[in-house]
Amino acid sequence: MRTRYVVLGAGVLAAAAVLAYALLPGKSGGLLRPGDAQVVARGKAVYLGTCAVCHGANLQGQADWQTPDKDGYLPAPPHDADGHTWHHADQLLFDITKLGVTEGAKLKDYKSRMPAFEGTLPDEDIIAVLSYIKSTWPADIQKAHAEFERAYEIQSQAKQ
Secondary structure, three states, X not given: OHXXXXXXXXXXXXXXXXXXXXXXXXXXXXXXXXXXXXXXXXXHHHHHHHOXXXXXXXXXXXXXXXXOOOOOOOOOOOOOOOOOHHHOOHHHHHHHHHHOHHHHOOOOXXXXXXXXXXXXXXXXXXXXXXXXXXXXXXXXXXXXXXXXXXXXXXXXXXXX
């Protein structure tokens, strides 16, 4: 009986250690690299040349972005703190950018004017753009997104 408690206790301690490591501040996780100045600079340049035409030079998005237009399309959302970008995992943001909203987010009937950038932008540029966007968020939102991303990674690993 005592052996079972020792084994159970060791398992609980191991799980706690893994969780504690995953939650360490500054642990790099996720796909994006908002702390890498070189990646962020590259991302800003690509963003300004490719994305700003719709999403705004200051990541502000289009006016009334949550209301569909007369054709049923939503205007381009903001990617700043006022938008919802930071509510999504890095991989989903990457998939949406690369594959388009419908395929990337697996939304069958979603109408979007955002093009898929697969074949237009290399994966490294997509990661750089998203890293730039993430780097502009206030510290509290970056922290909330990092915590969300860590929980998402733990959940994804548990499913494997």
